[in-house]
Amino acid sequence: MTNHPMPTLHDIITARPHVYRYLRPTPLYRYSGLSELLEAEVWVKHENHQPVGAFKVRGGLNLAAHLTEAERRGGLFTASTGNHGQSIAFAAQVHGLKATIAVPEGANPGKVAAMRGLGAEVIFHGPDFDTAREWIAAEAEARGGRFVGPTEEALICGVGTYALEIMETLPDAQTIIVPVGAGSGVCGTSIVAKTVNPKIEVIAAQSAQAPAMQLSWQSGELVTAETRTFAEGVATRVPFLNTQLIMRKHLDDFVLVDDTAIKEAIVLLLQHTHNLAEGAGAVALAAALQLKERLAGKKVVLIMSGGNLSLEQLQDVLGN
Amino acid sequence: MTNHPMPTLHDIITARPHVYRYLRPTPLYRYSGLSELLEAEVWVKHENHQPVGAFKVRGGLNLAAHLTEAERRGGLFTASTGNHGQSIAFAAQVHGLKATIAVPEGANPGKVAAMRGLGAEVIFHGPDFDTAREWIAAEAEARGGRFVGPTEEALICGVGTYALEIMETLPDAQTIIVPVGAGSGVCGTSIVAKTVNPKIEVIAAQSAQAPAMQLSWQSGELVTAETRTFAEGVATRVPFLNTQLIMRKHLDDFVLVDDTAIKEAIVLLLQHTHNLAEGAGAVALAAALQLKERLAGKKVVLIMSGGNLSLEQLQDVLGN
Numbered sequence: 001m002t003n004h005p006m007p008t009l010h011d012i013i014t015a016r017p018h019v020y021r022y023l024r025p026t027p028l029y030r031y032s033g034l035s036e037l038l039e040a041e042v043w044v045k046h047e048n049h050q051p052v053g054a055f056k057v058r059g060g061l062n063l064a065a066h067l068t069e070a071e072r073r074g075g076l077f078t079a080s081t082g083n084h085g086q087s088i089a090f091a092a093q094v095h096g097l098k099a100t101i102a103v104p105e106g107a108n109p110g111k112v113a114a115m116r117g118l119g120a121e122v123i124f125h126g127p128d129f130d131t132a133r134e135w136i137a138a139e140a141e142a143r144g145g146r147f148v149g150p151t152e153e154a155l156i157c158g159v160g161t162y163a164l165e166i167m168e169t170l171p172d173a174q175t176i177i178v179p180v181g182a183g184s185g186v187c188g189t190s191i192v193a194k195t196v197n198p199k200i201e202v203i204a205a206q207s208a209q210a211p212a213m214q215l216s217w218q219s220g221e222l223v224t225a226e227t228r229t230f231a232e233g234v235a236t237r238v239p240f241l242n243t244q245l246i247m248r249k250h251l252d253d254f255v256l257v258d259d260t261a262i263k264e265a266i267v268l269l270l271q272h273t274h275n276l277a278e279g280a281g282a283v284a285l286a287a288a289l290q291l292k293e294r295l296a297g298k299k300v301v302l303i304m305s306g307g308n309l310s311l312e313q314l315q316d317v318l319g320n
Numbered sequence: 321m322t323n324h325p326m327p328t329l330h331d332i333i334t335a336r337p338h339v340y341r342y343l344r345p346t347p348l349y350r351y352s353g354l355s356e357l358l359e360a361e362v363w364v365k366h367e368n369h370q371p372v373g374a375f376k377v378r379g380g381l382n383l384a385a386h387l388t389e390a391e392r393r394g395g396l397f398t399a400s401t402g403n404h405g406q407s408i409a410f411a412a413q414v415h416g417l418k419a420t421i422a423v424p425e426g427a428n429p430g431k432v433a434a435m436r437g438l439g440a441e442v443i444f445h446g447p448d449f450d451t452a453r454e455w456i457a458a459e460a461e462a463r464g465g466r467f468v469g470p471t472e473e474a475l476i477c478g479v480g481t482y483a484l485e486i487m488e489t490l491p492d493a494q495t496i497i498v499p500v501g502a503g504s505g506v507c508g509t510s511i512v513a514k515t516v517n518p519k520i521e522v523i524a525a526q527s528a529q530a531p532a533m534q535l536s537w538q539s540g541e542l543v544t545a546e547t548r549t550f551a552e553g554v555a556t557r558v559p560f561l562n563t564q565l566i567m568r569k570h571l572d573d574f575v576l577v578d579d580t581a582i583k584e585a586i587v588l589l590l591q592h593t594h595n596l597a598e599g600a601g602a603v604a605l606a607a608a609l610q611l612k613e614r615l616a617g618k619k620v621v622l623i624m625s626g627g628n629l630s631l632e633q634l635q636d637v638l639g640n
Contacts, residue, residue, distance in 0.1 A: 032437025117352025
């Protein structure tokens with residue numbers, strides 16, 4: 001892997017006003033039930049409390065604040081079946097821009113409805129995400145719009161603002177566990193945490209049924225891997241170079257957790273926090289349970305990245 | 321019913337610094353799915369995002385800020401099987417006070433654990449809430465502590481701060497629907513809304529399986545009624561005079577909704593907002609669906625008062 005300019009703590013601090021123009025900081029709560037379970041002091045960062053139900057909304061707002069006049073006129077184009085699309089749709093709505101989002105045929109109707117509810121044009125194209133993505137990138141170019149990739153620096157800096165909030169609320173946090181999809185969340189988190197205090201341990205986690213980002217991090221090569229996880233927020237088949245480079249620089253560890261453990265973690269979060277987590281939003285707790293011995297007695301922050309679990313997924317998780 | 325001093329908008333504004341010393345404002349979000357369903361512009365006030373998972377935490381903080389030195393030394397005593405107890409426990413914890421909470425034998429173990437997790441001493445006493453309540457009031461007197469009743473003015477003023485937040489975020493709200501247990505939430509809401517703009521319609525709602533507060537409001541007498549609802553947050557058997565007087569002055573309407581409709585509303589809220597509501601927290605949506613024709617086209621705010629649904633209740637609601 002090669003050298004590459006990386007966003008800095010300063011870039012993330014600079015994103016704050018663009019994020020807080022439309023959002024408030026999210027809560028970071030300590031839960032006694034989870035603390036007992038892990039024999040540690042367990043805090044949950046509630047990015048599921050965001051509008052659109054996930055941390056990604058911060059990134060879209062920062063990106064939309066930095067467009068050129070021509071890009072504003074052309075509008076935003078992206079591909080997504082989930083939270084990234086809702087983030088871009090939300091940012092476009094509040095900034096008065098047009099958003100066009102490509103989704104593969106058969107995409108989750110609830111998420112499509114949510115993007116449309118935010119005023120985005122949603123276009124079904126092709127059998128899978130990568131086909132939809134290539135097509136919409138070409139469309140953006142043909143129509144003079146701005147294609148938004150999932151790991152752009154402006155997105156990393158926007159989502160990194162949640163890590164600044166953690167540092168303010170709990171400056172003596174010892175370990176932060178972050179779910180990884182494309183990697184924007186864990187990159188923003190590790191840039192902030194490691195710059196503020198290199199002793200803070202940042203641990204990434206992904207589903208064992210979608211290990212591409214973890215295998216890439218471990219090997220130092222970009223490794224593609226099939227995805228079979230139900231947790232679409234961490235279902236990355238093709239890894240991204242820029243987030244891998246940041247992760248290699250900053251991460252202390254990267255663990256894989258089985259989908260079964262993720263589902264159990266969703267139930268534990270319902271029980272102990274009364275919050276609905278989507279699969280990705282429960283990955284950090286699943287990882288913490290796997291690392292229980294190592295975390296014992298520490299102040300641990302779990303990133304609940306999002307709450308967009310469908311009713312069908314919830315029924316499945318509860319064993320119906 | 322007789323004349324009685326009532327809290328004012330000014331009293332509620334005065335509570336703000338005591339509340340915001342420990343809490344942040346909660347989100348008020350518009351949901352496109354619920355708006356389509358009701359053919360109205362539907363906003364949800366997320367009091368379920370509070371620490372302890374319910375609006376009541378605001379009241380406890382305001383009360384604890386106004387204790388005498390003797391009351392601080394004696395500590396707080398109350399009876400509760402639910403959110404009121406967690407509110408008092410939370411307020412006592414952050415103010416460095418001792419909290420003693422009586423619960424009836426057989427109280428929900430999850431809620432007892434939550435109160436203990438906040439550092440409260442929990443004592444099981446007697447077969448039902450009223451027995452526990454009378455006993456702890458006598459204990460407070462014997463031990464020189466401060467007994468906290470469920471509808472004290474300081475509690476009403478503290479919880480009323482969420483209504484100030486609604487007025488700031490959505491000053492052109494037309495209808496606010498509020499679940500009623502003992503009445504502190506609806507009193508705070510209606511004092512704020514009617515003082516700021518008497519045209520705002522404030523509608524109370526309770527379970528048809530626990531109609532005491534509604535029957536009392538309708539008749540102008542204090543009417544006791546048995547409770548058979550699963551939604552413990554609105555399960556009030558004996559009505560309270562002070563909240564009834566405020567409700568008679570300010571409320572536009574007070575509707576009853578069946579427990580079946582409340583359970584359906586919990587499912588709709590999971591689906592459209594990805595938030596877990598407890599029974600009381602879903603009562604406002606159930607009422608809105610019942611009043612659909614009357615609300616059509618309006619800007620409607622639903623108070624999601626709390627999210628403390630147990631896993632067993634969730635399983636029941638989802639039809640297992």
